[in-house]
Amino acid sequence: MNKQWFIVYCKSREEERAFQNLHNQGIESFFPKIKKEKISRGKKIICEESLFPNYLFIHIGQEDINFNRIRSTRGINDFIRFGGKISTVPDTLMQQLKKICYVLNDLEVDKQSLFKNGDKIEIIKGAFKGATAIFSCDDGLARSMLLLNILNQDKSISFCNKEIKKI
Template sequence: MNKQWFVVYCKSREESRAQLHLQNQGIHSFFPKIRKEKIIRGKRSTVEEALFPSYLFIFVDQEYTNFSKIRSTRGINDFVKFGREIARVSEETIKRLENACHSINDLKADTQSLFKSGDKVEIKSGSFKGLSAIFEAQDGLERSMLLLNILNQENKISFCNKEIKKAES
């Protein structure tokens, strides 16, 4: 067996449908997604989006695969080509993409188990790096509201959870 990774171009927003239909045909595919924080209808929520919109990676044996069957799979337009040659992607590149997607998507900090109202926290990055603040409350899924003393005045400022850590007592 001489399986390789190929790239297919999908119809707009039909990558998941194409992946499902390829799976039903017994074809292994990879659809890289990342989680993003967005404001939808005034509420902050986490959504999954395609890392490469309209593209899907498939792992098939070039000798024994019916490429026209893949091309006619629901949700797929065609293979990505360079001239007449179908684009291939190395195994190493796919592994790097998979690892990157896993590490990006697992970076969420769970502030409910880390901080309680009134806890002292330290800001790890950004323009307020190194300053101490008081944790006040959750501000959405990936942000927290902090009380920061600037020029002897208490200010409520929202920070990304990745930018704060519990202050050492």
């Protein structure tokens, strides 16, 4: 059974619906998502977003291909084609894509570690492990600026959010 990866184009914001409907039909599919920090109503939240909006990857064998059944699945428009030929994606590329999505999602920030100015912070990884500091401000989406007392002087140092936790 020689299975291949194909790309389908979904209706706007219906990737999740198409993914669920394909799953219900027993068709293996991959919907790459990443977790991102966003500011909503003045608060930082973590949400999942599609890595490739409006696209899904499906894994089917040549004997299982029923293009009409897949195209008529709720949420799906059609297969991606180049020159009239339905395009495929190499297995090695899909393995790399899955690995990248795993790594990106592993770098998420814990929901409980959203800090406020003045919060006491403990450093849990790196050269300053075990030291305490005071949260100063965000330094991008994945880093924070901390005030660390080194030799009786406050130094502002940037730390990865995965290396710190609130006390």
